[in-house]
Amino acid sequence: MSIETDIKQKKFRSAYQRLALNLIYTSNWLEYKQLEFFKEYDITSQQYNVLRILRGQQLNPIKVSDITERMLDKNSNTSRLVDKLLAKNLAKRSSCPNDRRAVDVLITEEGLKLLEELDPHVDEWENRFNVISIEEADQINAMLDKLREADH
Amino acid sequence: MSIETDIKQKKFRSAYQRLALNLIYTSNWLEYKQLEFFKEYDITSQQYNVLRILRGQQLNPIKVSDITERMLDKNSNTSRLVDKLLAKNLAKRSSCPNDRRAVDVLITEEGLKLLEELDPHVDEWENRFNVISIEEADQINAMLDKLREADH
């Protein structure tokens, strides 16, 4: 369904205005879909994101501030996000030996198991993107990067 | 800056996964920019969105449920959003004559003035999108619509 129909707006001032609204609308849609999806596994997409980052570290511990750097939402309160994972035994914390201000975070066996359980479903979930070709996806990616580039 | 650099991820499983992350990341970036922008005028982008919808009504009153339909975030609590506008004298409420359950919302003179003050700045703000061509913007728009189409 076109963004025009979705938000019942017949015309836009420009293709750029439509794009801005469409980006936010589509991202909201995507986040809502993810919310629904992850709800079954009792985690949020943010928590999943952190788990993926932790697994990506190849089991090396990673500092809280490094997690933040890798997150989609840089303003997110990583400290409290890690708390949630800790409470669910999906991650563990230990103080960092070379910098006593920092805190090392590591994924647990249970966290790894959850990700492994999720992997096939996430793959399947991403199949919805197949309606556009890889070339098209690459194209959008490049243009989105370009958009943010103009940030000065 | 590429999404790879922004979230410090060297490789993605697929162009689709990169697209999903890029969409959410770019939308977060956009929403943050809007937040910063509207902060000067002491409104949120959601409140601005509602004001635009109200003005779009050509001064005809519109029901709360109709506002919700036109919003980017369909889950938003429109009732309380309208409360905020009311408190700032940017909108007014009156009960709907033909359906006493419904509530008519109308933009005030003050609301219209605020929008008029904002208009040129919003236009200027949207200029950042000029880094891509209108054709490119249309292309992304079409592909985003197509993405959501696959929602079943």
Added chain:
DNA sequence: ATACATTTAATGTTATAACATCTATTCATA
């Protein structure tokens, strides 16, 4: 006309986001 379902908006509650502040540690430099 009555009973029951549906619609509309408001409100209550809980979780999270946004933002500021605080404490401990480390860094820089005089």
Added chain:
DNA sequence: TATGAATAGATGTTATAACATTAAATGTAT
């Protein structure tokens, strides 16, 4: 090495999002 700035993370506060419930009005079917 003593001092102030900078950094890391935790925590407090306020606003908003997410979700459920409620109350009033309307629609529907018998």
